[in-house]
Amino acid sequence: xxxxxxxxxxxxxxxxxxxxxxxxxxxxxxxxxxxxxxxxxxxxxxxxxxxxxxxxxxxxxxxxxxxxxxxxxxxxxxxxxxxxxxxxxxxxxxxxxxxxxxxxxxxxxxxxxxxxxxxxxxxxx
Amino acid sequence: xxxxxxxxxxxxxxxxxxxxxxxxxxxxxxxxxxxxxxxxxxxxxxxxxxxxxxxxxxxxxxxxxxxxxxxxxxxxxxxxxxxxxxxxxxxxxxxxxxxxxxxxxxxxxxxxxxxxxxxxxxxxxxxxxxxxxxxxxxxxxxxxxxxxxxxxx
Numbered sequence: 001x002x003x004x005x006x007x008x009x010x011x012x013x014x015x016x017x018x019x020x021x022x023x024x025x026x027x028x029x030x031x032x033x034x035x036x037x038x039x040x041x042x043x044x045x046x047x048x049x050x051x052x053x054x055x056x057x058x059x060x061x062x063x064x065x066x067x068x069x070x071x072x073x074x075x076x077x078x079x080x081x082x083x084x085x086x087x088x089x090x091x092x093x094x095x096x097x098x099x100x101x102x103x104x105x106x107x108x109x110x111x112x113x114x115x116x117x118x119x120x121x122x123x124x125x
Numbered sequence: 126x127x128x129x130x131x132x133x134x135x136x137x138x139x140x141x142x143x144x145x146x147x148x149x150x151x152x153x154x155x156x157x158x159x160x161x162x163x164x165x166x167x168x169x170x171x172x173x174x175x176x177x178x179x180x181x182x183x184x185x186x187x188x189x190x191x192x193x194x195x196x197x198x199x200x201x202x203x204x205x206x207x208x209x210x211x212x213x214x215x216x217x218x219x220x221x222x223x224x225x226x227x228x229x230x231x232x233x234x235x236x237x238x239x240x241x242x243x244x245x246x247x248x249x250x251x252x253x254x255x256x257x258x259x260x261x262x263x264x265x266x267x268x269x270x271x272x273x274x275x276x277x278x
Binding site for chain 2: 023026027045046047048071072073076082
């Protein structure tokens with residue numbers, strides 16, 4: 001019995017960090033957020049992780065920002081559909097900055113043109 | 126060429142369906158476990174572990190290892206075509222493929238050396254090499270998701 005509970009505890013310790021496909025905190029800084037209103041340029045509804053690209057208004061050329069989301073499967077369970085978002089949509093995005101300083105972020109939430117709010121579907125721990 | 130593979134019906138199925146990807150990914154893990162696990166067991170026998178087990182008998186189990194290799198390769202191909210251009214450009218992915226080819230070759234040589242002359246010095250060296258190559262291939266494979274943030278853009 002004791003052996004089983006020790007084995008279960010070990011299994012839980014190993015399984016917990018493994019449940020996040022990529023170590024979220026290794027790539028993104030939860031203490032740094034980026035938020036703006038912009039226009040969707042492209043949606044990549046692909047496994048293993050969905051990416052969306054949003055143009056941020058700037059002096060001169062708009063800046064393109066990439067936002068990483070969870071896998072399609074997790075997003076669908078959070079109310080997303082493959083066609084929830086399309087190029088040209090005006091949205092408000094909020095995300096956690098990439099640690100590598102690039103114009104990428106992990107999507108925290110997004111406000112769709114129809115007023116609906118959806119979330120990024122990633123485990124942040 | 127890679128882009129047209131990516132746009133094929135089967136690639137779209139893997140990359141966009143809700144369950145295909147996790148199922149194929151699970152098969153990939155299963156194949157790896159069988160192939161690398163069996164390869165390491167042969168290597169352990171080569172360096173003198175479980176001497177009571179005759180080498181020819183242990184070698185027969187390698188059929189499960191090769192079965193695992195086929196499952197891992199087939200599932201891996203499906204995962205690859207889903208985002209072919211993305212993976213082909215990923216340095217960790219390229220390194221992983223080179224390491225897998227080398228590790229497979231080392232494992233084939235190991236099975237032959239073991240059968241030919243048991244625990245000879247060269248079989249032991251080959252066992253160490255194959256174990257190290259498989260470990261490196263696993264690490265490189267895991268790194269594929271870390272070396273690049275960002276899809277195409």
